[in-house]
Amino acid sequence: MTLSLREARVRYGPLEALHGVTLAAPGPGLTVLLGRNGSGRTTALRALAGTVAPTAGSVVWDGMDVTRVPAYERARRGLCLIPDRRAVFGSLTVRENLDLTSPAHGPALDAYPRLERLLDRRAGTLSGGEQRMLALSRALLGHPRAVLVDEAAQGMSPAVAARTYELLAGLDACVVLAEQRLPPVLRDRPALVYELRRGSVVFAGEAAEWARSRAGRATGRPG
Template identity: 65%
Template sequence: MRTGIELREARVRYGPLEALHGVSIAAPSPGLTVLLGRNGSGRTTALRALAGTVPLATGTVTWDGTDVTRLTAHARARRGLCFVPDGQAVFGHLTVAENLGLSGPGDKADIAPALAAYPELRPLLPRPAGTLSGGEQRMLALSRALLASDARVILIDEPTQGMSPAVASRTYDLLIALSTRGPGTCVMTAEQRLPPGLREHAGRTAVVVHELRRGAVVFSGEATELSRPRPSA
């Protein structure tokens, strides 16, 4: 198993506040990595640091063993990094069909795979994306990532936010399949808790978990090693 993308001793500051305190996390390629943590834990900041949308105060970002810390977010995208943030992940003034069309060269994007993954989008194709529900917008944003055939690293913040349990389960099936496609796709998501059933996927692909708390890593390992939550009394 080789490392796809990695933060090394990363510190990120927002003004006087430090959001990441020397965080080191590595994501395998191919494989699925989940960043766990409550709001304010630093998981979203870690994704943004990897994507290049927030600068590091200290530390490095490496990709396939190469230091890309100084590369802009646009340069990382051109190299094959796809980032799906937790908000403003679609173009609200464009239709669903137009959003999907942006995933391919010119007007020749084949949107069939996206509609096969999320058939719920088919009747919504002529609608402006900004009029969709939160769950529908997440489906659209993830569909664009599915259509990015040249993506080597895919970072997704809260992929199942607003989705029904059935669609959320299907989404993680899609992400597992995505993490095993081609020569090696590195998929990393950020979640508040480990999605149900993800431990059982460990036999199909590497499922790595990094848990953050208050800007520091408190656990790193396989999903099967993470302690299961205790049932409520």
């Protein structure tokens, strides 16, 4: 299974955020979209999920053109988007948030034991890192075919962040992460990396290759 953009362009009013971006995220497997704020990585993630519509090009999932398939229908087919903000229902408790996906909370609490003592807290009162744990836990419970995550470890401690990336890398799904930097724990894993800059892809290759390329740029030598 592969989730891909093909020559995708996305506009926000008069501004074009993606300039004919082509990328392919195989599954099961891990793909990372790298770039600074304004690079287009979040827009690419949203185009894959269907929350923004390309003005040109296409979105293809498992060999089918889903460009005009709405986001809720992609969700029904097994695509889970975890945005960088408002990823949980703040007025509901942690328990109620998890119940929306599955009444069996075991896998979520195994992944993030801290959530067990927060089950009766309203999600909106949690810290940013705790809300990320909750949002990711819901994805783990849903057994999705594709998981798209914007800033997966935002607000987490280094240890919990490392655990999070290990969990995502181990999913039997197509996993696409949008990150500003490549997490250290993923540099030695078989992951694809696409680096975006100003709405265009400037690098495509394996994570280890990207790390060598970056080291070469830092020293002034070819990667």
